[in-house]
Amino acid sequence: MKQLIPHQVKKGEVGRLLVSCVDQPGITMGISRFLNEQGANLSNSEQYVVGDHFFLRVEFRFDDLSENIEELRKEFARIAEPFEMEWRMIPASRKHRMAIFVSKADHCLEDLLWRWRNKELDAEITMVVSNHLDLKPLVEPYGIPYYHIPVTKETREEAARKQAELLQAEKIDTIVLARYMQIIPNWMVKEYKNRMINIHHSFLPAFEGAKPYHRAYDRGVKLVGATAHYVTSELDKGPIIEQDVQRISHLDTVRDIVRIGKDTERLVLARAVRWHLNDRVWVTGNKTIVFSGT
Structure with missing residues (x-):
């Protein structure tokens, strides 16, 4: 040898x-x-x-x-x-080139940017892509390009093509959906298989889809959580990287549950992204092996 x-x-x-x-x-x-x-x-x-x-x-x-x-x-x-x-x-010196997709919710984006600035996330965040302009003022002080690509049901495919052009031009290898409230086309999901991470605001498989906190309130659950997973063609069913929960009670309103849930979302997404960037996640079937560490 x-x-x-x-x-x-x-x-x-x-x-x-x-x-x-x-x-x-x-x-x-x-x-x-x-x-x-x-x-x-x-x-x-x-x-x-x-x-x-x-x-x-x-x-x-x-x-x-x-x-x-x-x-x-x-x-x-x-x-x-x-x-x-x-x-x-x-x-280990190789840095992922990362894009963050957002809509209007700011908590996950702000947390990721703060951790990136404090060198907790070993990546190059090369862009933030959004279907709204609301979060542009949050991103600008970091010197990261902010791309506004509106999306409607009629223009979803065209918007995805524009997004793909940006991703390819910047050689993006990791996409984080930080409460990006749009469906990603299957062809893009396949292009970034096991490289696109989503945060869902429930403890999957409970309350898949829209308004999980409202449905959790209606169901009277005692625990609410968040799930970070790789995106697949099936909505909210991709390999789970990390999850966590917080206890709630009958005294909590929907607003209380949303507030509690946001804290959990931030932590769960940050852990999942950090583990992915540090090559600690191995996908096997629809599950993951997560090697321990920071």
Whole structure:
């Protein structure tokens, strides 16, 4: 096996390796031996067996990783093939190019921008896209372009084409729907499969669709929540990344429930986006494996 750098390494750049395959003997040994032979230092490893499938996330340090990543991937492919692995290897220094879609609700957008400014989200937020102008004053101080693309039932397809042109021009790889109250066309959903994150203001699968807080109030539930999930062609049914709930009582009005729910939405969406950006989410079928960490 070709050795890319001398066995003794310096501090090095951080790389991430995610692996999924049918559980079988020798997987971790083969990966560890590979990294050792290439001169990489393993700094963190987490693995799960779910059913008959094995899932692994490894962080390692490797000198000049950015320059050597393609050669390293080529060498690892030889290890992966006998195990029929699905895998990806990414330099941690790579920043996702992210777009945020919004309508009129500001709480999730404002929270994401605040966390981004404070370097909690390791991404380049290259644009905010909205079907309304209401939130433009909120975005402008951050120096992020704000694109107003109105959407009606009659112009939905045309608006989506305009959005797609912007996304492609800026090489966007992650889209966050921060309470964007419009249906995304299936062709765009497929284009950004497992790269488009939505926040839904209920604890799915309860109260899918519109006005979940009002329906929660009418039903008299004692817990309300929020769900962050990848978008699929089925409304509110994509792989769930994160959820949380808050307790309510018969004393809470719809307005109270909305207020409580907004706090939960902010936290749930921020966690899901951060985990996605840090390569901690693996989609398997309509579920996710979320590797622990910040």
